[in-house]
Amino acid sequence: MVNFPGSSLCAVAASFFFVLLTVRQSDDFRVLGPGGPILARVGKDVLLTCHILPKRTAMHMEVRWYRSEPDTPVCVLREGAEVTEVQMEEYRGRVEWMEDGVAEGHMTLKIRNVQPSDSGQYWCRFQEGDFYAEASLLLEVAGLGSAPNIHLEGSVDVQLVCTAKGWFPEPQVYWEDLWGEELLTMFEHHVQDEDGLFYVEDTLVVRNASAESVSCIIHNPILTEEKRSVIDIPEKLQTELAFLKVIGPSQPILVRVGEDTQLTCYLSPEVNAESMEVRWVRSHRYPAVHVHVDGDPVAGEQMAEYRGRTVLVSDAIQEGRLTLQILSARPSDDGQYRCLFEKDGVYQEAGVDLKVVALGSSPLITMERLKDGDAQLMCSSHGWFPQPHVQWKDRDGKPIPAFSETVTQDSHGLFHVETFLVTNISAVKVTCSLSSPLLGEEKAATFSPSGW
Template sequence: MVDFPGYSLSGAVASFFFVLLTMKHSDYFRVIGPAHPILARVGEDALLSCQLLPKRTAMHMEVSWYHLETGTPVLLARRNGTEVTKVQMEEYRSRVEWIEDDITKGGVALKMYNIQPSDNGQYWCRFQEGNYCGETSLLLKVAGLGAAPHIHMEGCMESGVQLVCTAKGWFPEPHVYWEDVTGEKLLAVSEYQVQDEDGLFYVEATLTVRSASAETVSCFIHNPILAEEKGSVISIPEKVQTELASLKVIGPPQPILVRVGEDIQLTCYLSPKANAQSMEVRWVRSHRYPAVYLYVDGDHVTGEQMAEYRGRTALVTDAIDEGKLTLQIHSARTSDDGQYRCLFEKDGVYQEASVDLKIVGLGSSPLITMEGMENGEIQLMCTSEGWFPQPHVHWRDTEGKAIPSFSEVLTQGSHGLFHVEAFLLVTNSSVVNVTCSISNPLLGEEKMATFSLSESRMTFAWKILLILGLFLAVATGLIRRKSNRKARDEDMMDNIIPDISTTSVSIEH
């Protein structure tokens, strides 16, 4: 393998398209590929091949593969039997291999190892000879048969029972459906799918069953590319008899208020008390996966944790034998604000409680500045930053009466905290003092600043007088310096030129 010096990736992309547009397609050879899409399973290998017609040696030609779906055209190129790696896409390095057994007859192939979901899509095989080229396209279909679905049942409710079917590791997006014992399709309440960091799909489908007396329900996950599926069945009467079905999960009765930067504590417990050591405990936001925190068999499962909570969580298990667990989230952020669900699960049955977390930020003390004066009007601007959630802004006069703002601008910074700019137009000269107060609606706390128009006018007048005084002092000093200089000059002249009336001249004969 050789690298071409000074050959950047962006330059390679631009050069590639320029060459592609200026090249002439050959009239004396063409390129063909497979007639049907190439099917490859995730984790397996795939072979992409193409052939010159009429058959002839391609030893002296430049041959390249490219995949436009990923945004970079060049996958791998070969010039005079040498691989060019400088322009090769990073994700394919050490994962592809040239197969040249038939290159003397114009046949080349590219073997791709450990197929990933990102490999899915259209590929092109191109032969170039001088200014002439020929190419063909190939379609690689990547498919992944994920894990068998797992059916979770929430404990008995008045409206029946809620079932949640989950599965991971599927590609592309699978189809999910429910059936009863007779094979009749059941309508799901909701369905959710998300891709993980590896590009594989996690699915979550919810079903509510009204009659829990004698229901057997199945959940199936179907791969449309492979035409294969996996299923699971649950017997509701059996699950109703399990230990957890008779328990409840209790969370905080009131919303938890935590200031930005402080630590969060989310506590849930079983009622009546029960040992939770052998249970799966999961804190989630809107869906079961990915989780805020997952505890299974005494260990923290990091593989299912949301990226924004990695390295920020710890579990307090001192009272786990009584069914009480506390999740700690370090250094609260505005993005942590919202509802959490605490799930205890055993033998496919789960119970949950909701926790409402309110993140609050008390911003800086407001600063009032006078923007300008036009036609006797005064515009004041009140600014402050570091508030969450959106604060309330009020202007008041000396009697505490509200004065409507001329305008307000609220913006959120990169950390989600609000910056406030409130403007007040003062047209009544009788208004002497105004107060700007900014309050947090959740904390019930506020910060304020007072601005005195009379003081600002006095300050302005004193500044004018000070400037005039300085000007007069400087002018007086200059005049005195000029007068003193003139006097000194006259004295010097008197010393140099003698008085003729008093000078005697002696003449000798």
């Protein structure tokens, strides 16, 4: 008999699924779980328990814990032995059965290093022969993140930004003035990181810069615990950075796809920035394009699409000038950037506009003969960014309306264009041109019926 790789595993899985299809609910026993939700903190261990009534041994039974589908279990115990072939991948190496109580029908499952993704409904199922009974329980996962950091910008209209990370579930963020009155948040940005934990960034605009102090409070709705920070606005407005400005390029920076580019900003008046945090961002502070603290990049806060593609040129940092180099520009790099200098909770920023451009392929014109002496011409070209301007022209250079046009973007963000023109096959030559709105360059192809 020939043994194929993985055949034993397939057989186990097939028999496992077949059994699931033939079992029926039992009238002889029932399963009970906890009377309420179980609370677990991120990073800690948790015990999930259930038991069978009337009390009996579970040594000869199959017991499984699962989430939404029985055939993809968290863990399965069959006649005292753990079955791992069909276990959910994210629980491998993180769960174990607690042997105490099995003889009395009590089953306990330990989940180690609880993750945000573990939160939710679980089912505990006891199966004896073709009969089963089960109970559900709710696992609530919660985590207290960092204390809020309050960042200040401005002098007349003060902008405060409250940031924190590592919270779960999504926390409530609010502002209070000196007398405990709640203040209205202007902007709110809450995102989950790769581990499922929440980062929050809430912005408050204080119209009266003479206001004494403002608090940012972050509240966990499950733990009913909170963390808060207070900022003394008049004190912060006396720090060094409050009297400085950040200057960026006065014109957009133009770069071709695949080439490197540099974005420069500097402090005015000139001041040493070695002790400052410098942060290049897109629309929000986190995740960032690049973060530079104490002479080193902070990789943990960087956007995935910029990892390995940014370098901070800091040879003029003592004069307050820093240059961010972006390697191998992509269409997705196009747009607005902000350069932030921060020290002692006070920051100043400047904007930079990066224009990414790609000149596509030379157009190709093909013809399809139609009835009544007409022909359909298709002009196609690819590799453009941003979307090019497309135009058919007659031999005198006058525009001809296209019959239809299709524009798509590939996985790299580059544009592919197909434009169609229906004309008489005996017509004089026509030209298809595509031009870049940023470069002022075009590529064209001419079709002449004499060639057909």
